Amino acid sequence: MTLSDTSAGNTNRFALPSRNAHETPKEHMKILIIEDDQEAAKYLVKALTEAGHVADHAADGDTGAHKALVYDYDVLIVDRMLPKRDGLSIIEDLRERDKQTPVMILSALGQVDDRVKGLRAGGDDYLPKPYAFSELLARIEVLARRRKPEDVETIYTVGDLELDRLSHTVVRAGQNIILQPREFRLLEYLMRHAGHVVTRTMLLENVWDYHFDPQTNVIDVHMSRLRGKVDKEFDKPLLHTVRGAGYVIRDDNR
């Protein structure tokens, strides 16, 4: 879905983001893929395994629902249309039984109301097919962390950068950084998912609440502005561009 960085014509653009690329100590996730297209499922299992996760696969709704209920996964990837059972009904069923495993819905429909339906059924995120794998990976990594209590923190810290969500202040190395409200939200979102790649689409959705792709790379300009304020006058950059995927904020020393 996301148009990857078109301006870059370099090699390795579409390499799967590996552990090395992120350089973050990342616990691997247990992922269940409920997808009836064997080819797509095989590709997903392979790509997720290469990204350092453990992927399981169920080819129909019944098996998927059973596995999701019995085993403990970190994330479920659920196709919207499945044989035997609709993807949404699986999610509704899980939520009814108080199983709160984060769910990423994949759908070939890809329309606004479809998305709303998916989220209403209890899905946590939604990605229309076809999607870029980097986009899916970034999103499920963020989803898997959602369960953990870090979200309630009021102060985010990355290296010497500190963001206080209550007083709306950003300090780096003791120096106050003045940000526009939107820049603050952008940084807040990046820091909440520090160490994890966030894609341009994710930023557009979560910081601006838009679900369309602007033709031009508006996000990149916002990021470069933010860089100018957060990184420019300091020797060590915290904001990094991940080629073919998106952005990540992290302290390379840790």
Add this chain to the structure above:
Amino acid sequence: MTTIGKFFRTTAIKLSLIYLAVFAGFAVFLVLYLNTNTATLLTRQLNDTINAEIKGLAEQYGQRGLPGLIALVERRSRQPGANLYLLVNESGNVFAGNIARISPSLFQNVNSEPKEIRYRLIEEGTVAEGHTALVRVFELRGGFKILVGRDVGEREALQEVARQTFAIAGVLLVILGLISWVFVSRRVLKRIDAVSTTTQSIISGDLSRRLQITGSGDEFDRLAIGLNAMLSRIEELMHGLKQVSDNIAHDLKTPLTRLRNRVESTLAEEGKSDGYRDALEMTIDEADQLIKTFNALLLIARVEAKAPGEAMDDLNLSQIVDDVAELYEPLVEEQGMSFVVSTPDKAPVYGNRELISQALANLLDNALKYAPMETCETEGTSEASSKGAAKIEITVQKNQLGSFLTVSDNGPGIDEDSRARVLQRFSRLDSSRSQPGSGLGLSLVSAVAGLHNAKITLQHTNASSIDSSDKSKPRGLSVSIQFPEQRATANNAGELADIK
């Protein structure tokens, strides 16, 4: 056989037959009812007459004895249209009367209820033909018995009249049935037939056909008007669908072919893994672009079809515009353009935030792409073209019609004759072929405007100040969308693009 079967299956004949059956049933009932009632009435009258006569004769007998009675009977018998009389003694000998001798058993049960018998009248000594009469026998003192009767011919005649009436009514009914059949089949069902004929030709592909409206304003006209409106909508949707598939066939096949050719030629070159990598990356780029185009097409089709599910809300257009402007502002500035956004506090609009935002984003994408084009005379890099005084302006106004949004740039603008075309899918002006783009941006804007019953207008930004013959000067493009007062009727979607 089948034609006859078909004939009997038509509504006209069915209706006619049903009417006929109902009326015939009613007529039969009416005639039978009248018949029995009059028969009963007449019988009672006959009885009364007979009883009165007997009473009179008995009195006469009491006063004047047998000779008086005989004389009276003789006299009355001779009167025209007389009652029937027969006076007999105990042994059955006839003393007086005007009917031929009848079965003596009749005289056995005396004073019983009147009976119907066959009799023959004696007139002037001759015996006439047999008739039916209602008679009663009364016993007088001295063993005499007198039979008094009355011919039932009147009653019979009345029944005959009824039978005739019924026959005539039957014939009339059949004729009326035929007339109603002719009327129903000619006048009414002909129109239904016309509807089904038109429907047939629509089914076989001619979507432009419409039902005839006679102007009488009857049910058929109303039906035709409703069906025609439905057909127009269907045609419109079908047209959109056809356009989409044509567009897909034409504009998606081209990049697909290109993509395929690249992969093929890369496979032909042997042993260069670097070349493979580049080719694959370009392939993904192109696939992404294709997906984007495809999504945009689907979205336009969906918006144009006004598919339910697009949530509409009471929104503030100023807020929407400010948000999108905020998103684009760094980019516009980075391109070295000036960016002017003026919005009032509140500009109410009833619509879908996401779609309006996307439409505005498309307009801004276009402005960003084209505004710098003519500020630099020579074809050059973006670096060079950004030096000019490119300018993008967004204005929101509140007017009596609703809310008014304008996005203007000072690029080359669009000539009047091309304006209608650029709103169509995949239409790209020759001057913009060198620029990247799918030719769908303005189509979506147009579709979104349609969904909101808004009117979209394309103009030159500075039309008034520039001599129109001088085409070398940039006149700029100004796209205005007039959103209606909130919750305006959401019916007239079709003709939304009014190009000035």
